[in-house]
Amino acid sequence: MSELRQQIEQAIAGGRFPEAKAAIDRMWASGASPATASFLVRCLDKIRGQAPLVPFKIRILRSFTVEPAVPLLRAGALAGGIDLTVDLGEFNAYAQEFLDPSSPLYTGGYRAVVLAVATRDLTPELWDDFADLAPAEVEHSVARAVEQYRNWITLFRSRTAASLIVHGLEMPPVQAMGVYDGQAGAQGQQAAIAAINAGLARVAAETPGVYVLDFDGLIARRGRDHWYDATKWFTVRMPMRAENLAAVAAEWLRFVHPLAGRSAKVVVTDLDNTLWGGVVGEDGLEGIRVHRDEHKGAPYWMLQRALADLRRRGVLLAIASKNNPAEAMEAIENHPGMLLRGSDFSATRISWNPKAQSLREIAAELNVGLDSLVFVDDNPVEREHIRMELPEVAVIELPAEAAGYARAVRDCPLLERLSISAEDRERAAMYAAQAERRRLEEQTTGSVEDFYRSLDQRVTVAIAGAGAGAAMIARVAQLTQKTNQFNLTTKRYGEAEIAAMAADPSCAVLGVTVTDRFGDNGLVGVCLLRLDGAVAAIDTFLMSCRVIGRTVETAILAAAAGHARARGASRIEGWFLPTRKNAPSREFYARHGFTMVEETEAGTRWSLDLAQGAPESPAWIRLEILDEGGPGQAGGQAGGGKETVLA
Numbered sequence: 001m002s003e004l005r006q007q008i009e010q011a012i013a014g015g016r017f018p019e020a021k022a023a024i025d026r027m028w029a030s031g032a033s034p035a036t037a038s039f040l041v042r043c044l045d046k047i048r049g050q051a052p053l054v055p056f057k058i059r060i061l062r063s064f065t066v067e068p069a070v071p072l073l074r075a076g077a078l079a080g081g082i083d084l085t086v087d088l089g090e091f092n093a094y095a096q097e098f099l100d101p102s103s104p105l106y107t108g109g110y111r112a113v114v115l116a117v118a119t120r121d122l123t124p125e126l127w128d129d130f131a132d133l134a135p136a137e138v139e140h141s142v143a144r145a146v147e148q149y150r151n152w153i154t155l156f157r158s159r160t161a162a163s164l165i166v167h168g169l170e171m172p173p174v175q176a177m178g179v180y181d182g183q184a185g186a187q188g189q190q191a192a193i194a195a196i197n198a199g200l201a202r203v204a205a206e207t208p209g210v211y212v213l214d215f216d217g218l219i220a221r222r223g224r225d226h227w228y229d230a231t232k233w234f235t236v237r238m239p240m241r242a243e244n245l246a247a248v249a250a251e252w253l254r255f256v257h258p259l260a261g262r263s264a265k266v267v268v269t270d271l272d273n274t275l276w277g278g279v280v281g282e283d284g285l286e287g288i289r290v291h292r293d294e295h296k297g298a299p300y301w302m303l304q305r306a307l308a309d310l311r312r313r314g315v316l317l318a319i320a321s322k323n324n325p326a327e328a329m330e331a332i333e334n335h336p337g338m339l340l341r342g343s344d345f346s347a348t349r350i351s352w353n354p355k356a357q358s359l360r361e362i363a364a365e366l367n368v369g370l371d372s373l374v375f376v377d378d379n380p381v382e383r384e385h386i387r388m389e390l391p392e393v394a395v396i397e398l399p400a401e402a403a404g405y406a407r408a409v410r411d412c413p414l415l416e417r418l419s420i421s422a423e424d425r426e427r428a429a430m431y432a433a434q435a436e437r438r439r440l441e442e443q444t445t446g447s448v449e450d451f452y453r454s455l456d457q458r459v460t461v462a463i464a465g466a467g468a469g470a471a472m473i474a475r476v477a478q479l480t481q482k483t484n485q486f487n488l489t490t491k492r493y494g495e496a497e498i499a500a501m502a503a504d505p506s507c508a509v510l511g512v513t514v515t516d517r518f519g520d521n522g523l524v525g526v527c528l529l530r531l532d533g534a535v536a537a538i539d540t541f542l543m544s545c546r547v548i549g550r551t552v553e554t555a556i557l558a559a560a561a562g563h564a565r566a567r568g569a570s571r572i573e574g575w576f577l578p579t580r581k582n583a584p585s586r587e588f589y590a591r592h593g594f595t596m597v598e599e600t601e602a603g604t605r606w607s608l609d610l611a612q613g614a615p616e617s618p619a620w621i622r623l624e625i626l627d628e629g630g631p632g633q634a635g636g637q638a639g640g641g642k643e644t645v646l647a
Contacts (some may be wrong), residue, residue, distance in 0.1 A: 177189065367485075
């Protein structure tokens with residue numbers, strides 16, 4: 001560890017910030033401790049502005065002491081590419097903060113807030129005095145607690161668009177009525193606390209941007225008998241042992257990562273001794289070990305189960321393996337113990353090339369950035385090579401024993417999702433269809449326009465109103481949080497912020513779906529407009545990488561300009577704010593006839609006079625506009641190959 005510290009300090013002193021960041025990641029992966037956290041937080045002040053970090057600000061409201069967890073939280077965030085600012089509310093003053101409209105909770109500019117309240121503080125009668133309560137009193141306590149949550153969440157959402165992460169209530173280490181609690185059914189102590197958690201989950205599900213952290217589940221994973229510390233509770237009001245603080249910080253990070261837009265899109269896995277036990281080139285198909293019911297093969301099957309679960313969340317899978325392609329593919333397709341098959345992987349690189357080269361090729365094939373990749377490999381030499389050669393790639397530090405592989409992958413915060421859309425569930429199939437499109441493009445002998453026409457594209461632009469569905473709001477927010485390449489401003493928004501825009505008459509939320517001859521791409525584009533008299537300002541304009549290069553952006557702009565004119569705007573303007581990743585969108589405004597009217601260090605502002613003619617949708621795209629604002633707002637403005645439908 002001292003060698004790593006020295007390497008980090010030397011890299012920072014020499015201005016080699018990518019090298020320093022890679023070493024920071026290795027240091028944190030080798031063990032999260034207060035001493036390590038303190039060192040890394042000091043490093044953060046030196047690399048801020050030099051390394052690509054995403055700024056994010058949170059406030060923690062609490063009924064117990066969390067101060068020792070804050071450095072661990074900030075250090076873990078730094079390792080994940082996030083420059084995290086953490087403010088703490090006053091001890092046990094969470095209720096007052098919710099009620100006071102002038103409290104820092106609402107004026108501090110937070111992107112997210114954590115509400116960490118212990119069961120013994122919210123419902124002391126259920127924690128300490130349960131044995132004395134009559135059934136009616138238990139029911140009253142449950143109803144009162146759920147109503148408190150509802151009131152706080154309603155106040156919070158009415159005053160801020162920040163995301164809210166609410167701790168669920170934890171169970172006591174020992175039930176008041178002993179083993180009888182398990183026989184008491186709905187009248188038991190555990191059942192009462194579970195009922196409050198169920199009520200909290202219902203309230204959160206009804207409110208955009210509110211998420212429940214399963215605090216009792218965290219305690220159960222760590223071991224209830226190894227969690228509580230009565231002495232610390234009595235002396236400093238900290239209910240958990242010091243060794244559990246890192247787990248609390250890690251649990252918070254599982255929410256912070258997706259909210260900050262630091263989410264990975266692809267897991268790239270090795271094969272030999274990673275996806276199966278043994279080396280297929282030496283042991284043969286019969287000699288490798290992978291099976292759910294065989295003790296030596298079960299750990300590898302469990303890793304495959306974890307990867308399959310990630311695929312259901314919308315994470316793509318890929319292979320980077322040094323192997324004989326024919327032998328490796330035979331094992332993947334024909335070994336009876338395999339859970340994953342070739343069709344489950346969106347890209348494969350099985351060769352003797354360096355794995356850094358394979359990862360670059362996979363990123364290019366899937367049209368994602370290297371920072372969208374997570375690398376899984378049992379070989380520490382390969383892991384270190386990727387960390388040094390490709391510092392943008394996240395590398396999961398696998399334990400020495402294969403039994404821990406699946407858990408290491410499941411614990412990676414880059415792979416967390418706070419909502420799962422229909423597009424997420426079908427993402428692998430959508431990428432398979434994208435491969436078919438590429439093959440068609442390669443086979444088309446005519447012009448580029450001939451290729452566009454052969455796709456038979458239909459673009460549907462839904463202009464959301466106050467009653468926009470939760471699924472659309474969640475997907476639009478998700479796209480703002482994870483889209484980097486074709487994204488003019490790279491602004492990140494939570495679900496509550498998008499819902500507020502949809503309900504605001506001075507804004508317009510446009511969600512874009514694209515279908516073609518190969519299938520439905522899902523909701524893959526977003527345009528957010530802010531309307532102020534004669535000017536419509538493009539706040540956000542983005543598209544998924546799956547539809548880049550197909551002129552879809554022109555159809556979206558045509559719909560946005562048509563909507564702006566229908567709302568009384570005579571000019572449409574927007575900023576291009578360059579990042580390390582959004583070069584594909586750099587020429588968007590110039591290509592569509594906008595004039596640059598301002599240039600600053602942050603970027604360039606562009607303007608288009610709609611009186612001189614609005615952009616038209618390409619003739620090879622059928623454009624459909626669904627406007628919840630009512631008939632007449634977008635009709636006749638799209639142009640080109642439009643098919644305008646007013647709803």
